[in-house]
Amino acid sequence: MARYAAVLLLLFTADCAKVPPDPRASQPQPEVVATQAAAPQPVATPVAPTTVPPAPRVAASREPATPPPVAAPTAPPAPLTLDLDALEAQLRATKAIGFFTKISLKNQVDDLMKQFREHYQGKTGRTMTELRRSYDLLIMKVLSLLQDADPKLASAIVSSREAIWALLSDQNKFANL
Amino acid sequence: MNKRTVVLAQSLFVLALFAVPSFAQDEEALKKDLTAVIALQGLPCGEVVAVEEQAESDYAVSCKDGNMYRVYLNAAGRVVVEKRK
Numbered sequence: 001m002a003r004y005a006a007v008l009l010l011l012f013t014a015d016c017a018k019v020p021p022d023p024r025a026s027q028p029q030p031e032v033v034a035t036q037a038a039a040p041q042p043v044a045t046p047v048a049p050t051t052v053p054p055a056p057r058v059a060a061s062r063e064p065a066t067p068p069p070v071a072a073p074t075a076p077p078a079p080l081t082l083d084l085d086a087l088e089a090q091l092r093a094t095k096a097i098g099f100f101t102k103i104s105l106k107n108q109v110d111d112l113m114k115q116f117r118e119h120y121q122g123k124t125g126r127t128m129t130e131l132r133r134s135y136d137l138l139i140m141k142v143l144s145l146l147q148d149a150d151p152k153l154a155s156a157i158v159s160s161r162e163a164i165w166a167l168l169s170d171q172n173k174f175a176n177l
Numbered sequence: 178m179n180k181r182t183v184v185l186a187q188s189l190f191v192l193a194l195f196a197v198p199s200f201a202q203d204e205e206a207l208k209k210d211l212t213a214v215i216a217l218q219g220l221p222c223g224e225v226v227a228v229e230e231q232a233e234s235d236y237a238v239s240c241k242d243g244n245m246y247r248v249y250l251n252a253a254g255r256v257v258v259e260k261r262k
Contacts, residue, residue, distance in 0.1 A: 098210025100234075100248065104217045104256040141217060 087160060096149030105145075108138055120171050128169060135165060204228070211238050211248055218258045220246065237261065 091097075097105070112134055118124040119131060139161055146154035167173045208225040215222040215238070222240035229237040235249035245261040 098206060098213060100210050100250070100256055101213040101217065103250065103254070104214045107255050108217070145213060 087156060090153050094150045094153055096146050112138055116168055116174060211236060214248055214256055215246060215258055220258055
């Protein structure tokens, strides 16, 4: 459980703790935050990362001369997995969110995690719908802080949004965080 | 005035030219940060227009809409925003 706060993407702590910069943060971060699972694919076609804008696909579909990849229509969509480490590193490194704001956001993330914990322990009457509302609100706060100053990270968070929710809203997955 | 004094005066002048904008940038970044913190708490402010550091991680803040707050980091590691009169 202690891993939660660290994992829940949402760890904005790094800068907050005034620790030396995480070396990972200074390394080039992968652009992809939500990626396709490494599960065996029936077809050995590299799967496009979900954070890649859909434009290329659209462009491809508008290109009548280009035949679509044979395997594409039949390949089942692989479940999303999250690269939470990358997301965490990007959140730590971003200059779009100030020191106090990061701490404040982390406080709110911790509060939300506590609400989930209490929900699963049956200690609260809070429903999953209410938790989803709180989650959406928190994500919106983060996005509003990032969208102008760090649109790339904002986009990564948008792409990861449902995958993160899938972790939170599943009791077993949540317990393993 | 000897040459050394002139050089020293010029150096100080140049230093001041660089230092002032840097300080102003830090000040603006802090205001923006505190504005976001207050907004995250759902409190009215609009925009932080003045900040006075009372202690480390403890600020007295004045907002554009006239509200005043104390924003500080408590011992539990939480950012607290208190309304001031």
